[in-house]
Amino acid sequence: MPKLGMEPIRREALVTAAIAEIGAAGSLDVTVSAISKRAGMSSALAHHYFGNKDQIFLAAMRHILAGFAVEVRSRLHVATTPRARLKALVEASFAQSCFDPEVISAWLNFYVKAHTSPDAMRLLRVYQSRLRSNLIHALRPIAPKPDELADAIAALIDGLYIRAALGAPISNDPAATILAFTAPHLEEQP
Amino acid sequence: MPKLGMEPIRREALVTAAIAEIGAAGSLDVTVSAISKRAGMSSALAHHYFGNKDQIFLAAMRHILAGFAVEVRSRLHVATTPRARLKALVEASFAQSCFDPEVISAWLNFYVKAHTSPDAMRLLRVYQSRLRSNLIHALRPIAPKPDELADAIAALIDGLYIRAALGAPISNDPAATILAFTAPHLEEQP
DNA sequence: TTTTATTGATTGACGAGTCAATAAAAAACC
DNA sequence: GGTTTTTTATTGACTCGTCAATCAATAAAA
Numbered sequence: 001m002p003k004l005g006m007e008p009i010r011r012e013a014l015v016t017a018a019i020a021e022i023g024a025a026g027s028l029d030v031t032v033s034a035i036s037k038r039a040g041m042s043s044a045l046a047h048h049y050f051g052n053k054d055q056i057f058l059a060a061m062r063h064i065l066a067g068f069a070v071e072v073r074s075r076l077h078v079a080t081t082p083r084a085r086l087k088a089l090v091e092a093s094f095a096q097s098c099f100d101p102e103v104i105s106a107w108l109n110f111y112v113k114a115h116t117s118p119d120a121m122r123l124l125r126v127y128q129s130r131l132r133s134n135l136i137h138a139l140r141p142i143a144p145k146p147d148e149l150a151d152a153i154a155a156l157i158d159g160l161y162i163r164a165a166l167g168a169p170i171s172n173d174p175a176a177t178i179l180a181f182t183a184p185h186l187e188e189q190p
Numbered sequence: 191m192p193k194l195g196m197e198p199i200r201r202e203a204l205v206t207a208a209i210a211e212i213g214a215a216g217s218l219d220v221t222v223s224a225i226s227k228r229a230g231m232s233s234a235l236a237h238h239y240f241g242n243k244d245q246i247f248l249a250a251m252r253h254i255l256a257g258f259a260v261e262v263r264s265r266l267h268v269a270t271t272p273r274a275r276l277k278a279l280v281e282a283s284f285a286q287s288c289f290d291p292e293v294i295s296a297w298l299n300f301y302v303k304a305h306t307s308p309d310a311m312r313l314l315r316v317y318q319s320r321l322r323s324n325l326i327h328a329l330r331p332i333a334p335k336p337d338e339l340a341d342a343i344a345a346l347i348d349g350l351y352i353r354a355a356l357g358a359p360i361s362n363d364p365a366a367t368i369l370a371f372t373a374p375h376l377e378e379q380p
Numbered sequence: 381t382t383t384t385a386t387t388g389a390t391t392g393a394c395g396a397g398t399c400a401a402t403a404a405a406a407a408a409c410c
Numbered sequence: 411g412g413t414t415t416t417t418t419a420t421t422g423a424c425t426c427g428t429c430a431a432t433c434a435a436t437a438a439a440a
Contacts, residue, residue, distance in 0.1 A: 004439065006385060026306035031429060042387045047431060108305055112298045114356055116216035121356075128358065148362070152371050156342065159349025166304055166311075168318065172338070181342050184374035194405060196419060221395060232421050237397060 010049055011059065013039040018060040023102025028057060028109045058119055061110050064103055065127055071095050072134065085138035086182070089131070091175045093157045094164070104165040128154070142186045149185050153178060200239055201249070203229040208250040213292025218247060218299045248309055251300050254293055255317055261285050262324065275328035276372070279321070281365045283347045284354070294355040318344070332376045339375050343368060 017039035021030040032053050036043040050056045075088035097103065113120040135150035143149045160174040207229035211220040222243050226233040240246045265278035287293065303310040325340035333339045350364040 004384065010385090027302060032431085033429075043430085044387055044389095044432085045385080048386080051431095053430070105305065108302045111352065111356065112217060112302055115295065115298055124356065128353075148367070148370075152346070152367055155349030155353055156346055157349065158352055159345030159347065162301065162348055162352070163318075163345055166301065166314065177338070177342060181371070181375065185371070194418065200419090222397085223395075233396085234398085234421055235419080238420080241397095243396070 007049060010039070010041065010045065013041070014046055014050065014056060015059050015063045018056050019064065019102050019106060022057075022060065022109065023100070023105045026105050028113065032056070054117065054119070057113065058123065061106060061113075061120070061123055064106050065123065067097065068092070068127075069130070071097060076134070082138050082141045083186075086135070086142075087175075087179060089134055089138060090153070090157065090178050093131075093161065094173075094175045098161070099164070107161075108165065131157070139186075144185075144187065149182070153182060156181070197239060200229070200231065200235065203231070204236055204240065204246060205249050205253050208246050209254065209292050209296060212247075212250065212299065213290070213295045216295050218303065222246070244307065244309070247303065248313065251296060251303075251310070251313055254296050255313065257287065258282070258317075259320070261287060266324070272328050272331045273376075276325070276332075277365075277369060279324050279328060280343070280347065280368050283321075283351060284363075284365045288351070289354070297351075298355065321347070329376075334375075334377065339372070343372060346371065 014035060018030070018035045020038060021035050022028060031043075032046050033043045035056065036046040039046070046056065050059070072089065072092045075092050076085060079085045079088040110120060110124065114124040115121075131154055132150055135153055136146045139146035139149055156178050160177065164174055204225060208220070208225045211225050211228060212218060221233075222236050223233045225246065226236040229236070236246065240249070262279065262282045265282050266275060269275045269278040300310060300314065304314040305311075321344055322340055325343055326336045329336035329339055346368050350367065354364055
């Protein structure tokens, strides 16, 4: 009973299922069968639409990155001052949605994958440079060295995220920590 | 022709080989056979001495962590002032040895592993708390809030390391960046 | 009848862990 | 001192799974 136009529906279901499976397993050691089963179809169909397992992972990561981009844009949208934009960027990086166990697993494994897969690396670069340019844009009016500061903040975001993701005893709100440590590097007038 | 006392020799050879294989593969998708072959023995012998693959990985990571600890201690040993100790700790984290491709792969995968394996997590905690206490010790005499600053620096180290490891366009010397970023949070008298 | 959707069954590989068998040190025994 | 026994070292062969990817077959829209 083939209804037409199933492709986008199946793809989305597979992507969602893949994220869930990765989250459940905590690693990329997840079978296409498990993903397909969770998505309610045969593994053959998954191969039919995605070609191979790597493509499923890539699509899953693109999905997560897209979600993050939405999070960022919505916060950036209501920020009017440079300082508010900075705050929005940092807080978006520690939003609730970034700490779904599934998302955490995906990110962790994404780093590893990027180390060997050019496709994954390209995707990572997209995230990195988008964050970087957003940060620089926010910092330019208020920091003497926007570039360098942006790099430091980006690193701080990644570092704190990983620590939080790995369940380190989270002393304080990471976003607040970052803003506090950034403050002295900004120009006057809070 | 069994020479006695082979166990420690075999174990070390396996650990070394495992690190090399992980480096070559860029992931933990490495077979015991490959490791054993590189170490010059049968896979059966590897199982005989380590029991299972996970134990080999754990031992490999312990080996790397031990190497790092040596790096830290030797630098700390010649540092006399608190500021010098801070510098030593930061610089040790970006020493040449930390950027061996093998070491990079091991670290990346270690993070993922820690997310699911309690043993790996324990090991990670050892590294984290050692670094933390070293930092706090260095900072106590020169920072108003040693704990919070230590956490931020630790995160900055992890974040910059990962970025460097993943080949991000390394603008500057990461250690210098961290020290510059930290400076405003220290008490007077440079 | 052509295109799209769908799957069960199968292939082909690979890989962790086990086991029995071999060999040579070392220790125990006479 | 020589013989037997135990312990340590070592491996080839094998078991038992798993799993990615393929394919031929079925079904229903267009």
